[in-house]
Amino acid sequence: MYNRKGSAESEMSASSAKKFIKKPATLHLISVTQVPENTNCLACSDDGAYLSLGHSRGLSVWSASSLDCEAEWLQDRIEITSIHMTRISETGYLLGTIDEMGVARVFVYNLESLYCFSVINMVDDVSKRSVCLYFELCKGGEHGAIIMRFNSEITLEIYYFPAQDWLRELKDPKISSNMKWSAIVRVNRVNPSTAITTTLPNILSNFLVLDDTSEPPRHCTPHFLKRCGQSCGKIKAKPGSPVSVCFWWTGSHNLLYLLLSKTAKAKQDPEPTPLILWPNASEILCSAVSTCTRFIAVGLSNGLLCVWDRLSSSPLPVSGVSTDSAFVRLHFVDYWPACDDNSQLLTAGDVHLVTLCESGAIHVVSTGRGVATDTEQLSPRPKDSSDLPTVITSVPFLQGLSLVVCRNGNMFLQDVVNKATVCVLYLPAHHVLATPCNPIYALNVKQRILFICADQEPLPGTSFLDDEESQTRLLILRFEEHDTMKPYVFSHPESPWQQKPGVTGEEACNLYFQQRALSMDERHKAITQTWKRLRCATTM
Template identity: 25%
Template sequence: MSSPNGSRAQKMRLPLFTQKGQLEVPTPSEKDWSKDDEEGYVFKDPHQELDSLPQPFRMINKLVNLLFDRAWEIVEERDSLREVELSRIRPTLYPPVLESKLSKRPRCIAVSQDYVFIAGAKGFSIYNLHDARQIYVYEKFKVEVMSIWATDLGNETLMAPVDEMGVVRLFYLCKDGLFFIKTINEVDDTSKQTICVRMDISHGGDFAAFLIQGAGDTWLDVYKLPKESWAKEVEHPQLAVNPKKKAKQPQMDVSICYLGEVKLSLPVQIMKIKPPKPITGSPFKSPLEVFAKIEGCYGLGSGQNHVIKDSQWEQQTAIFNATYRKYLDGEWEEEPLSMATFHFLFPSCLTMMPTEVKSPPGVASVLGVHWTGRHNFFLYSLNRTLKDKVDPEGVWPCAAPIAVSQLSDCGSYLVLACEDGVLTLWDLAEGLPLGVIALPEGCSCQSIHFLKYFLVHDGRNVYPEGPVKSQMSCVVLCTDTSLHLVTATGTQGPTVSMLVERPVKHLEEALCAVAPVPALPGMVLTFARNSSVRLLDVARLHVVCAFAPPEPYHLAVPWKPVFAVSLHHPFFLLRGDHPDGDSDTPSSVFYFDFDSCSLLEDVSKSCFIPQADLNLNDLTAAGFPQALPLERRCESVLQKRFQKLENKVKEQEHWTRLRRYSLLLQRENVRK
């Protein structure tokens, strides 16, 4: 006989429905079932027992179970992430070497030579780069400074802060003091105030361009800067300064004095460029009339000189609206103002201007401009006056609208990135295209950063001291936060490789900013959304180390970090914010020295290698002409061909001949 416990266990292992007492086999017919036996059945399935609950208890039970299941999934995911994080090799973290405490959170930082410019509430401050000592404080603005542009002029610095109202001012900083030059767009009537959206200063400080917006319009103002006159006018500034005013300097250990009373020569405006007009119907009746009425060949290809009628444009518009009507229904958004990106280019075979114009070597002669949503890259000569007619001397058309463009620091290379992810690489110094390459599918360019060309020699990255021609490399940050390395040579096609993939699970690791480090060959700083700042070696795809401000400081806006990298010294600056503060609370700017890091010690001091120490493979990779006799011969042949061809003169002769022939054909048509 079985025990009671055994029978109970046996009962628990029975199917869903069991009967109290003796077990009988029910009859096949439903009519023969006894209604009294229904009370003898017991529910043993726990799930069906819960389903028998009345509402709303069943709904509450399902929600509670769903909540527990989701919580358990989150716990498991966090536990797996913690295990992965513990197993991951973390880079060495280095703290800052210096700190500058500020009374308010600065919006921007700029570095030029040995000076650091930090934006303030009503002006800016100047600090020493090496010891973080405050040199001078300028607080004469009415509003806060939003951005600062600083350019080296040899031993001097040209600085242009832009305040919250969009007003831009020019300052000249030298060993004798700080001089105020001019306010570019300040007006007496605030209702007519214009704002400076973007600016750029040519390499060497000969020209400056400002993108201005106001009254629903956008235009580009270009100025010629008299830097030679400034150098002469600041030789004896004490003759024009009131000594009483000079004595009212801030009570600090200053080495710079403000000499605003000294009047320097004003910049001369030479151009005012407006966005290109939309393409409209042509009044020309035939191509012969186009050639006959256009005075010169400059600007041909901009899309304006065509023979498409208004009726044809209207017909195409009607077809487009009919095809995409379901997508076009609804309210139309107001079209934003057109934005321009511009670069100052040196004279070359690709940017050659009219023969009567001669620019000194090392001085920009051409302004390259492209507008948002446009396919063309316009070239304007800088050797003109404001009274001259502003027409582009050259136009480079692209297959898709240009999204991003970037010029290298040396001015030798230009990259045009279109909206379809195609990059066009130009060698302006040699007058040759380096190739066209497309980013991986789904990637669109967000920013381009040039790297100074480097080699990997004996396991370390070095800069060759000898001249290197037609060798460029740049990192491209895409809109999907992936990072790519693009390289090109004069004899081989361009290549693209992945440096950092787009994060799929951990979105907080997505990159938001990239900055090359000129003092370290092949190194870039990467800024992620989780506030991490890392130094990446692009040659080995290796994170060398990381940097972070001391606790409790952090990056308040990690997706838009405020930092500055020195071009000539192994320093970079980073703004750190207190976790309990806002924009009006004290903040700090931290100084990081690469030479103070044990992994980077003396890297910046021994980053150059003589040409004699490089082996043949290194020379071949670098493209030195003496190591490549065949390629050198090809380059010399091309150079001789370029020297023999007087491009613009012959183009003008052909154009004159074509105009005469067009007029002759028109006369013959009229006679017939």
């Protein structure tokens, strides 16, 4: 994601990869086992050891290697529709789920047993219950971000989960179904009105755009952020764990920011205001955070793409994407050449983003500090609606690649850096994607595997006699087993600014001015080329 010139190994990998992008290769997924009836969602633990499945009878945890069922939580008339899973100890995992009625639950899987520790929004009177729209656990499981809706009101709630206390309580030999576990703590509750009273630096107050609150927002989009330089003050957190959360409301111009805590706020201040605000000139349509969480990107309604560098506390060049429709989704593409030392952290480097528009067109934006922004169309607007992408996401263990899944079931991997299709993914014979408009899939980053659900169709000349024979199967693709993929496979390095002492404000300024001096020739060349294009345009 940083300077490509800084890593000879990455250059060799990119050079080797070019041999495979002239003609897309073909990779075949393998059908391995049947999944529970009406499986709605899959999630892999962040250490790659387990696969969790939400279905019409509850929740199951499988071994990601053997695909054996290790534990189940089965309940009649409870259909799990969303699931997230993270490791909290050597043998413990935290799971956050949502069911079809919008009820959020927290589970712990430990030593082949699955326990329900908390039902977050369950009340006796259904008419008074908030509906959970979104539930994400941070890495390590200490905090969760939950979007709740009650009537027309949308709120963002941040919870602290006493996971380590729960693990100690599980060692009690007198465990029973009526045991009282340590309580979860709601540490923040924020609604859209807080944007009006948000505290922000004076320099940003000149650009603050007050959101029109006449129409209630339909949703909120949060992102957990790990430590980056000195931006989090004296907040203590485990290495790799988040220390803050940024978020924005539908229809808003402003990106908000909150520090995470483990204790509830005073009762007289139930809705604390965000600490930092990043205002934008136009409405935010979508957002993304890089894997290392150093960079935050927002796509705006005026076709501009803005990227904020948290380490230097400054934006990268604003990019304009020429498109005939609005942004729908964007994501960073993992590209991780190595940094030799701390002095290279703020030097010029490429940041690659992929944007999906309402029309189905896909664009690639490459930008960086002190370099000219490059915007190209990766694929045009589909002529047939069946070719519209339903999934487009970065593959964290494949250098520079994005996975694309279309409505018609077509799947392929695209090399974003070299603007080419690397390979096409095929299902086994007589299989179709279970839900092409919303594919049920998960990526195992540690084992470098794609899991995806597909329906098995009857063989020619035969028909299914009963529902039991009409199976939904789990398909897998192990990328490391294919020579085509080997040049792209890589492991994430540790982010140096998260492992070393934070960069102070003075150091950040010095490095920034050093970078500006080093990039002067390149910036001058870009300006000269721009003036040449303008002269040509005026003489035509």
